[in-house]
Amino acid sequence: MSPTEPSSACTLVWFREDLRLADNPALSAALASGGPVTALYVLDDESAGLRPLGGASRWWLAQSLKALAADCAAIGLPFAVRRGATAEIVPQAAREAKVGRIVWNRRYVRAEQEIDAALKDALRAEGREVESFNGRLLHEPWEVRSKAGGPLKVYSPFWRAARARGEPRAPLPGPGEARVTSGPAPDGDAISDLGLEPHRPDWAGGLRDAWTPGEAGAKAALAAFVEDDLKGYAENRDRPDRSSTSRMSPHLRFGEISPHQLWHAVERARAEGPASGRDVEKFRAELGWREFSYHLLHHFPDLADRNFQARFDAFPWANPKPEHRTAWRKGLTGYPIVDAGMRQLWTTGWMHNRVRMICASFLIKDLMIDWREGERWFWDTLVDADPANNAASWQWVAGSGADAAPYFRVFNPSLQGVKFDPNGDYVRAFVPELGDMPARWIHAPWEAPRETLARVGVVLGETYPDRVVDHSFARDRALAAFDKLKAVSA
Numbered sequence: 001m002s003p004t005e006p007s008s009a010c011t012l013v014w015f016r017e018d019l020r021l022a023d024n025p026a027l028s029a030a031l032a033s034g035g036p037v038t039a040l041y042v043l044d045d046e047s048a049g050l051r052p053l054g055g056a057s058r059w060w061l062a063q064s065l066k067a068l069a070a071d072c073a074a075i076g077l078p079f080a081v082r083r084g085a086t087a088e089i090v091p092q093a094a095r096e097a098k099v100g101r102i103v104w105n106r107r108y109v110r111a112e113q114e115i116d117a118a119l120k121d122a123l124r125a126e127g128r129e130v131e132s133f134n135g136r137l138l139h140e141p142w143e144v145r146s147k148a149g150g151p152l153k154v155y156s157p158f159w160r161a162a163r164a165r166g167e168p169r170a171p172l173p174g175p176g177e178a179r180v181t182s183g184p185a186p187d188g189d190a191i192s193d194l195g196l197e198p199h200r201p202d203w204a205g206g207l208r209d210a211w212t213p214g215e216a217g218a219k220a221a222l223a224a225f226v227e228d229d230l231k232g233y234a235e236n237r238d239r240p241d242r243s244s245t246s247r248m249s250p251h252l253r254f255g256e257i258s259p260h261q262l263w264h265a266v267e268r269a270r271a272e273g274p275a276s277g278r279d280v281e282k283f284r285a286e287l288g289w290r291e292f293s294y295h296l297l298h299h300f301p302d303l304a305d306r307n308f309q310a311r312f313d314a315f316p317w318a319n320p321k322p323e324h325r326t327a328w329r330k331g332l333t334g335y336p337i338v339d340a341g342m343r344q345l346w347t348t349g350w351m352h353n354r355v356r357m358i359c360a361s362f363l364i365k366d367l368m369i370d371w372r373e374g375e376r377w378f379w380d381t382l383v384d385a386d387p388a389n390n391a392a393s394w395q396w397v398a399g400s401g402a403d404a405a406p407y408f409r410v411f412n413p414s415l416q417g418v419k420f421d422p423n424g425d426y427v428r429a430f431v432p433e434l435g436d437m438p439a440r441w442i443h444a445p446w447e448a449p450r451e452t453l454a455r456v457g458v459v460l461g462e463t464y465p466d467r468v469v470d471h472s473f474a475r476d477r478a479l480a481a482f483d484k485l486k487a488v489s490a
Contacts (some may be wrong), residue, residue, distance in 0.1 A: 009035040010183035010341035012094055014042070014104040015079075018135045018255035019064045020215040021071055022174030025133035026103040031175060036183030038097050039072060039079040041065060043194055046085040048113030051304075051387070054380035057253075059204045060213050062196035064254050067214025070192065076179040080188030086115050091122060093186035100128055105135030105255075108294050109387050110301035138168040138259050138291055141298030151299040153402045158295060159288040166190040171261045206347035207383065211250065218251035222265055230266060230275040234282035240341075240352035241426040246283070249384035250350065252290070259287050293388035296402050303401075304375055305389035312400035316481050318368035327468045328363050329377060331431070334460075334467035336443055337417035338362050340430040347430070349383035354420055360397040361411035366474035368481065399482075407482045410475045417443030433464045 011030040018024055019041075030037045043061075045052055053061065065081060072079035081317050082089045094102055102123055107113060110172050120130045132141055144152065144162045152158040198204050212220065225246040229236075236244035251257045266283050269275040307313055311327035327333050331342035351359070356378075363374045375394040379385045393399025399409075421427060424442035428435045432440055436456035441448035445458060446467060453460070 008031075009095060010099040011035060011037050011101040011103060012097060012099040012100060012183075013037060013039040014090060015039060015068065016041070016255075017253075018105045018258075019068045019070075020174075020218070020256050020258070021075070022215065023135075023171035023258040023261050024105070025135045025172060026131075026172070027106045027175075028172045029131065029133065030101075030103050031180060033101070034181070036181045037077060038183035038185055039077055040090070040093050040098065040167045040188075041068075041079070041081045042086050042089045042126075042188060043081065043083045043196075044086045044089075044115075045083070046109075047087065047115060049114070051109070051111075051379075053130075054382070054385050055198065055203075056207065056381050056383045057379075057385050059198065059207055060211070060250055060254060060349070060383045062191060062194065062445030063211075063213035064256060065191050067216065071215060075175050075177070076182050078177075078182055080186045081191055081194070082186070082293060083189055083194055083252040086147075086185070087119060087122070090119055091126065094123065094126075094128060096186040097184040099183065101131070102128060102183055103131050103133070106132050106140075107288060108136070108141060108298055130429065135258065136255060136265065137294055138287065139165060141295045144291075149296065152292075153296075155289065155292050155403045159285065160290050162288065162291060168260050168263050171258060171264060207349045210348040210350065212381065213250070213254070213256065215256045218248070218257035221247060221251060222257060222262065225296075226265055226269045226275070230269050230279055233275070233279040237282065238354045238420050240355050241421045241423065247350070247408060249386070249389075253384045253386050259290070262287060262420075290386075290389055292403075295388075295394035296392050297388040300402075303395065304379075304387065305372065306401050307398075307400040308395050309400050311485065314399070314486065315400075315485050318369045320367060320373075323350055324367050324468050325369065325373070327465065328359075328367060328369075332465045332468075333362065333469075334446070334465045335362065335413040335417075336424075336427040336431055336434055336445065337413050337421060338434065340421075340427045343430040345378075345381050351382070354416075355426075356393070357397055358411050358413055358416045360394060362413055364398050364406075365410045365471055365478040366413075368474075368478060371395065371400065407485075408479055412471060413474075414444045414471070431464075434458065 011033055013027050013030045017081065021027060044050060069079050080093065082093065103460045107116065123130050139162055144158060146152050149385040152161060229244055233244065236242050248257065248262060252259065263284065264277065270280045282485060300308060328342065331339035333339055337355065338359050341351050341359045360374055363369050364371050371394045375391055378390055392401060399407030413464055417427065422439065424437065424439045427442055434445065437445060437458060438452065441452060445464060458464050
């Protein structure tokens with residue numbers, strides 16, 4: 001096929017991790033051509049090297065695709081969903097729809113990038129134009145460099161270098177209610193036939209209650225955050241007992257909203273009030289951590305599988321007891337803040353960021369279980385399981401990553417609970433068997449007087465589990481293991 005043929009005026013928009021219409025550079029470029037446009041999403045669970053989505057993410061993806069399909073229909077944009085190997089499906093869809101141009105927004109996992117590069121060559125060999133855009137990050141991972149021109153391995157200099165590049169661009173407008181010029185639609189599969197949602201058993205009830213996936217849900221969540229929780233964000237964001245975080249992470253993960261939209265929304269809040277400059281800058285710094293994680297993933301593509309610091313390859317992980325692993329996953333460790341976090345995760349597919357650090361530290365340093373086991377569990381159970389953030393964050397807690405917390409920083413789960421959930425409201429929300437426990441004892445029920453336990457109906461080891469490990473012992477064991485590692489590395 002030659003690009004000069006009349007049918008080549010049609011542009012195919014290949015949606016990936018950008019399931020939105022507004023501030024979508026690929027879609028904007030397609031619409032700007034003035035010609036017919038058609039759209040495609042490919043669920044690729046066949047190509048080598050791609051990591052399958054976890055269960056919670058698959059549930060979210062199904063809802064997000066349904067929302068995007070409805071949004072596309074509202075503006076007359078044909079939208080097909082196909083399942084199969086990308087290298088086969090995309091060229092096939094391009095031939096079916098007789099398109100001369102294919103556009104997409106970039107991905108940053110190494111295997112995905114290799115697929116995209118090969119696909120570009122194959123499509124161009126057929127005489128089609130191909131163009132890709134940055135629709136996922138404030139800055140491309142390769143654009144932020146050290147003064148020597150290499151990658152940055154510490155967050156603070158990375159973020160300074162990123163900010164020195166100037167303000168991120170303003171969000172691009174969406175098509176609004178204007179109807180697009182429709183191109184031919186490639187054949188598609190029903191979203192319900194993709195097998196993304198659980199049925200027997202259907203464990204997603206808590207997810208449905210907690211979230212509204214899709215671009216409209218993302219915009220509503222952002223508006224609520226800016227109006228209700230951005231003020232005081234810098235002070236309150238570590239408090240899981242309060243509605244103090246944006247909860248935008250799953251919407252960002254699936255590209256239902258862009259970081260540019262978030263960046264400028266909080267800036268408007270600063271200009272108009274009531275958010276303070278400190279609140280806005282702290283929120284922007286969290287976007288910066290996301291950028292830094294993608295910077296690391298680009299330069300170190302094995303971030304989810306290999307220690308960033310090679311010296312940790314010799315770390316003497318314990319041979320974990322199966323019951324310890326199960327207790328952590330189910331929220332039955334006997335440490336209330338850990339159990340609340342793990343139950344929040346299982347129920348809603350999400351966990352407060354401070355509690356993620358506490359739960360990760362407990363697995364790694366109290367139970368001495370390899371951080372990769374925790375990374376894989378979060379990948380399967382988080383609705384915001386992100387290939388960069390998840391891996392970088394687990395390595396940060398483990399002490400094996402870039403700009404990592406030192407290994408000898410071991411979170412005391414009881415003290416963390418007292419500090420960040422002082423009245424025990426977060427624990428009570430997810431550990432109802434401790435619902436009547438006085439705040440004084442709720443983060444260390446094993447220290448409560450017998451008469452207090454009897455009065456509130458708590459029997460340790462029966463109605464609420466005994467601690468799977470003594471934290472003081474576990475801390476000493478972890479530090480001794482780290483000392484051995486230092487001796488080996490010396």
